[in-house]
Amino acid sequence: MTGPDPASDTKRKPGLWLWLPLGLFVAFFALVFIGLVRPASRDIASQMIGKPLPEFSLQPIAQDRPGLTRADFTTGKPRLLNVFASWCIPCAVEAPQLAELARQGVEIEGVAIRDRPEDLDAFLKQNGNPYKAIGSDPTSSIQLAIGSAGVPETFVIDGKGVIRYQHIGDIQPDQVGLILDKLKEAGQ
Amino acid sequence: MIRRLVLTLAAFSATLGTAPAFADDSLPPAPYAYTQLPDPAQEAKAQALMETLRCLVCQGQSIADSDASLAGDMRNIVRTRIAAGESPEQIRQWLIDRYGQYVSYKPVLTADTWPLYAAPVLFLLVAALLLRGRFRRARAGETGETTEGEGA
Numbered sequence A: 001m002t003g004p005d006p007a008s009d010t011k012r013k014p015g016l017w018l019w020l021p022l023g024l025f026v027a028f029f030a031l032v033f034i035g036l037v038r039p040a041s042r043d044i045a046s047q048m049i050g051k052p053l054p055e056f057s058l059q060p061i062a063q064d065r066p067g068l069t070r071a072d073f074t075t076g077k078p079r080l081l082n083v084f085a086s087w088c089i090p091c092a093v094e095a096p097q098l099a100e101l102a103r104q105g106v107e108i109e110g111v112a113i114r115d116r117p118e119d120l121d122a123f124l125k126q127n128g129n130p131y132k133a134i135g136s137d138p139t140s141s142i143q144l145a146i147g148s149a150g151v152p153e154t155f156v157i158d159g160k161g162v163i164r165y166q167h168i169g170d171i172q173p174d175q176v177g178l179i180l181d182k183l184k185e186a187g188q
Numbered sequence B: 001m002i003r004r005l006v007l008t009l010a011a012f013s014a015t016l017g018t019a020p021a022f023a024d025d026s027l028p029p030a031p032y033a034y035t036q037l038p039d040p041a042q043e044a045k046a047q048a049l050m051e052t053l054r055c056l057v058c059q060g061q062s063i064a065d066s067d068a069s070l071a072g073d074m075r076n077i078v079r080t081r082i083a084a085g086e087s088p089e090q091i092r093q094w095l096i097d098r099y100g101q102y103v104s105y106k107p108v109l110t111a112d113t114w115p116l117y118a119a120p121v122l123f124l125l126v127a128a129l130l131l132r133g134r135f136r137r138a139r140a141g142e143t144g145e146t147t148e149g150e151g152a
Helices: A015-037 A089-103 A117-127 A141-145 A173-187 B002-014 B040-050 B069-083 B088-099 B114-141 B144-151
Strands: A057-060 A079-084 A108-113 A131-137 A153-157 A163-168
Touching (some): A079 A173, A089 A117, A108 A141, A131 A141, A153 A173, A163 A173, B040 B069, B040 B088, B069 B088
Parallel strands (some): A079 A108, A108 A131
Antiparallel strands (some): A057 A131, A079 A153, A153 A163
């Protein structure tokens, strides 16, 4: 690049090549800027969609709710599996939306990740308890087995125990309809 | 300038959809999160595998490096399964079946990654062609002036 062929130097115009480094720099700058303004999603989607839930049996953790087993998801009616924890702040943000879903007749089962009974009871007292059953997952084993990478996450499970949809992050007020649609789809 | 950069960074972190990584639980770590397996050979296998598995919370780190509780729970699963006689590749596949190829740092040849392997070969090929053209011209010239280009 530094020493062009002297023979062709007189014939070829260097004009366009002169702009190349600047062009590359602008392109690089734009790439970095776009990366800053619109960062790529860090969500990790579960690969278990369309696959049956693994066999599991979780101990109860809440005072007045039974534990959770796989059999709870094979009753013929689609339901939600909500992965949550009392120490998770977005889970509290999500609570009104879960309450609304429960009010509309949706059955919600909870998996409490790495939680203590006293913390969980305080959380449910403060944020409401939309769950039919809550299983305790103190080592994230079920969470890992269904491909969930964080809390909260909500899975739509059809009546046969097959995972049909994964919602990553808290369910926002305008996403309640989406969850209802996915439940309806799973019921067909 | 720095203020603006800080503001941009703040805006950047605010746009991240889920931010559960900052809250953490208070439960003690899983049995094999920070405890090595009694058998050194098994522990070595588990350690080698853990260094090539991505932490799902601190996504630039391996689960061997991360102190996130989910990483601890993943180490617990790796060590428990190694102790039960599973091979490291079986465990890697178990995780890939759940989280996709992203969870593994081990490079593999797939439809997405083949350009990474093909590009160096392609560049070498192009370089060889360019050089051949250059050497030919230099030889054809045979005068003192053209040898100057050889240093490039």
